[in-house]
Amino acid sequence: MIRKIHLILFIFIITSTTALAQSLDVHFNGLGFLDNREYKAFIPRSHTYSGTRIALDFGLNLDSNNHFIVGANALHEFGAKSFFGKADPVAYYSYTGKNWLFNAGMFPREALLSNYPRALLNDTLRYYRPNVQGLLTRYSNAHFTETAWLDWVSRQTITDREQFLFGFAGKYTPAIGGAFYISHYFMLMHDAGAEVLLPNDHIADNGGAQIRLGLDLSHKTVFDSLTVEAGGMMSLERERGVDGLRTPKGFVASAYLSYKRFALYDEFYSGKGSNVTYGDSYYQKPTYNRLDIIYTPFLFKNIKGQFIFSFHFSPGYYNDNQQAFRVTYDLGRRVLARFR
Numbered sequence: 001m002i003r004k005i006h007l008i009l010f011i012f013i014i015t016s017t018t019a020l021a022q023s024l025d026v027h028f029n030g031l032g033f034l035d036n037r038e039y040k041a042f043i044p045r046s047h048t049y050s051g052t053r054i055a056l057d058f059g060l061n062l063d064s065n066n067h068f069i070v071g072a073n074a075l076h077e078f079g080a081k082s083f084f085g086k087a088d089p090v091a092y093y094s095y096t097g098k099n100w101l102f103n104a105g106m107f108p109r110e111a112l113l114s115n116y117p118r119a120l121l122n123d124t125l126r127y128y129r130p131n132v133q134g135l136l137t138r139y140s141n142a143h144f145t146e147t148a149w150l151d152w153v154s155r156q157t158i159t160d161r162e163q164f165l166f167g168f169a170g171k172y173t174p175a176i177g178g179a180f181y182i183s184h185y186f187m188l189m190h191d192a193g194a195e196v197l198l199p200n201d202h203i204a205d206n207g208g209a210q211i212r213l214g215l216d217l218s219h220k221t222v223f224d225s226l227t228v229e230a231g232g233m234m235s236l237e238r239e240r241g242v243d244g245l246r247t248p249k250g251f252v253a254s255a256y257l258s259y260k261r262f263a264l265y266d267e268f269y270s271g272k273g274s275n276v277t278y279g280d281s282y283y284q285k286p287t288y289n290r291l292d293i294i295y296t297p298f299l300f301k302n303i304k305g306q307f308i309f310s311f312h313f314s315p316g317y318y319n320d321n322q323q324a325f326r327v328t329y330d331l332g333r334r335v336l337a338r339f340r
Helices: 002-020
Strands: 023-038 048-061 066-077 086-096 100-108 131-140 144-154 162-172 180-193 204-216 225-239 249-259 262-271 287-299 303-314 317-338
Antiparallel strands (some): 023 048, 023 317, 048 066, 066 086, 086 100, 131 144, 204 225, 225 249, 262 287, 287 303, 303 317
């Protein structure tokens, strides 16, 4: 009897929602990656990451602003025994307005948080943690963009720790079409531990922030894109009951230029080493420089394939390198049906 009631309620909800909906659409996209890392400075992170991710979701559009999206994002690592080693559910409500975006649920981080510096959020999150589980809101206009978000990492149980990330990031361009801009990034992980803390186990906070001044000279040179940035970084590290808040600081700078299918990206850090849990390990060093040489042989409307050759320079380690190939494809949202 209970099962029949649940079935009737489910059918009622679906039919009622469909009656109100204007359209039903589908979205398919994916990522294939082969990322070989030869890190002598960080042997535990010297791995070859390889696999493919595919994401499929369906959107129920109540109107031009309100949307419900459900689906899945599945990962297969090359050589793994099981076909899909991990499948992340996609299920969220999205409000899209003229200036506002609001997501609640489990939704893709790509294009929302993928612009964070690697010092704060490392690039393997793209491979192994594609979704945000929580909330995100964004306000944007012609001059200003600000994003605030909350990402729940682990729910507290007797053995599992309570962990969540939160942060905000934004960019301000004083003049429309101007070259100068200011950007900022902040994130913090709160680690409250399990229900029963073990001896010498403490609540911890870990994160960091950057503020950058930038120039976008893309429309003033022969290059397709040319940007330079410089600013400061500070990390936030604390184990409660053990020490106070530690705030290592440093200088950051980067430059990006592209011409047709070739691009160069260089980033530099100098200061006190920072131990940001979800950040790139190289920022633990007092100085660090990374040079990416990028070639894009496949560039079509919905498909992009890139080779990235990366060279990492840190004190005592000048031969660390990385070779990666990534192919991304996104067919966009396609309408399946429209309703009155």
